[in-house]
Amino acid sequence: MHPAASSTDAFGSLSLEHSSTVDRVAEELRRAVFEGELESGTPLREVALAESLGVSRPTLREALALLVAEGLATREPNRGVSVARPDPDSVRDVSTARAVLETAGVRTWPHASEEAREAVRRALGDYERAVAEHASYQELNQRHLAIHLSLVGLTGSPRLVSMAESIVAELRLALAQIDRVRRNARSQAGSHHHLLDLLEAGEIDAAVDELGEHLHGAEDAIIERLDLG
Amino acid sequence: MHPAASSTDAFGSLSLEHSSTVDRVAEELRRAVFEGELESGTPLREVALAESLGVSRPTLREALALLVAEGLATREPNRGVSVARPDPDSVRDVSTARAVLETAGVRTWPHASEEAREAVRRALGDYERAVAEHASYQELNQRHLAIHLSLVGLTGSPRLVSMAESIVAELRLALAQIDRVRRNARSQAGSHHHLLDLLEAGEIDAAVDELGEHLHGAEDAIIERLDLG
DNA sequence: CTGTTCACGATTGTCAGACAATCTGACAAC
C-alpha cells in the first residue's frame, strides 16, 4: 500500500449516504407499508402524497414506479397506484418462488464460501437473541426473514439475493396486512436451528426437506389468516 | 354463473392494448439495445434522447428508470444512465442465476401442468423450424432464449418467470454486444432436443446434468468472446 | 515545460405549474 492509500484507509469507516430524494421517498413508503400504516388497497394519490412528503409530483412518481417494480404496489392505468393486495394466489406464488431460491442456497452449502456460511450462523444467532430478549414484533419479523435471505446468499449470486429481497418484501407486506391488529410472532427458532444443525452435519437432503416443510407451513399459515381477514 | 356474467364472458377474447408512452419508449430502447444499435457503455443523454423520441424529459426519465431496474442500463449519480457494460463477473452471476431457475423448472417437469410442458415442446419446435429456415440472427437468438424461458415456466410461477425474463434480457444484451459485428448463431438444436427427450423419458436427473453442461458451455463461450472484445 | 487551480459549459436532479384524457359517480332521458 502506498502511504497515500493507507492514509485514505483511515477513513474506511466513513461513508457518505449518497441517497437521492427519490430513494428516500421510496424508503419512507416501504417503511409505512411494512409497519402496516398503509392498509392494502389504499390508493396512493400523487398530489396528496407529494405534498405530504414535501416533494414534487415527478419525484414521487419515480418513487411509486420503484414500489410497483418491487411488487409492493400495483398500478392500474389512469387509476393510479395503490398498496398491493396480497391474495392467496400471489402468496402461493411467492412461496414457491422463495422455496426455489432458498433451496438452491441450501443445496450449495458444501461449496459455499465460508463467509456466506458464517452469515447464516450470524443471522440465526441474531434472531435467537432477539427472541430471548422479547424484541418488538417488527424486529423479530425482520430478523426471521434475514435468516431466509442469508440462505439465498449461500449461492453467492447477487442477482438471486436481490430477487429474494423483492420476494421477501412482498411477504413482509402480506405479514404486515395480516398482523395489522394482532401482532403475534411465534418463535420459530427451533426449526431454523434444526436446519442449521443438519447443514453443519452435511446432511443436505435432510436440510432441504426441513426447509420445504418450514416454508409449506408458513405458506399455509399466511393463507389461512388471509382468508379470514 | 349469473346470466349477466355469462354475457360478459362472451367478450373474453377481446383485449385492447393499453400502452402508455413510457412503456413504448422503454420498449423502443430495449429494442435498440438488443439489436446492438447502442453500444455498451453509451451514455443515454436525457435531453437528446427525449427530443429524438419526441417525448418530454420526465417521461423519458421514467423509461430509463425501467431500463435500470431491468439491469439493461446503469445509473451513476449525477452522471446519468448508460447502456450496461457486461463484465465477466456479471455474466457469471447471470449464468448461475438462470441455472438455478431453469434447473428448478426441469426438476418439476413430472408435476408440471400439461400446458407448461406443451409450451416447452412448442418453443423447441419453433426454434428448430427457425434453424431449418435459416432465420435471421435476431430471430434465432430470441427463439433459443424462449426455450430456456419455457423451462422456467414449468415451475408454474409467474414471479420466477418474470425474474428469468429479466435475467435473459441481460444475457441478450451481452450477446448483442459480443456479436455486434460478427453475428454467428450456431445451432444448438441438438442439445435442446436431447434435453427434451430425457424429460419425456422421465430421466430428470440426467436432464438436469445435460442442462448444467449446456449452461456452463454457454457461459464459457460468452466470457471468452467478451474478454477478447 | 509541467503540474495545479479555477472558471465555464454540459448534464443531471428536482421543482412548479399547466393541460388534455380518462375515470367515478350521480342524475336525467328514453
Next chain:
DNA sequence: GTTGTCAGATTGTCTGACAATCGTGAACAG
C-alpha cells in the same frame, strides 16, 4: 332498466426553470 350526459377528481404528459455536480480546457505558478 339501460343509456346518455355532465361535473369533479385524478392521472399522464408536457413545458420551462433552477441549483448542484461533473468534466474540460485555459490561465497560471513553479
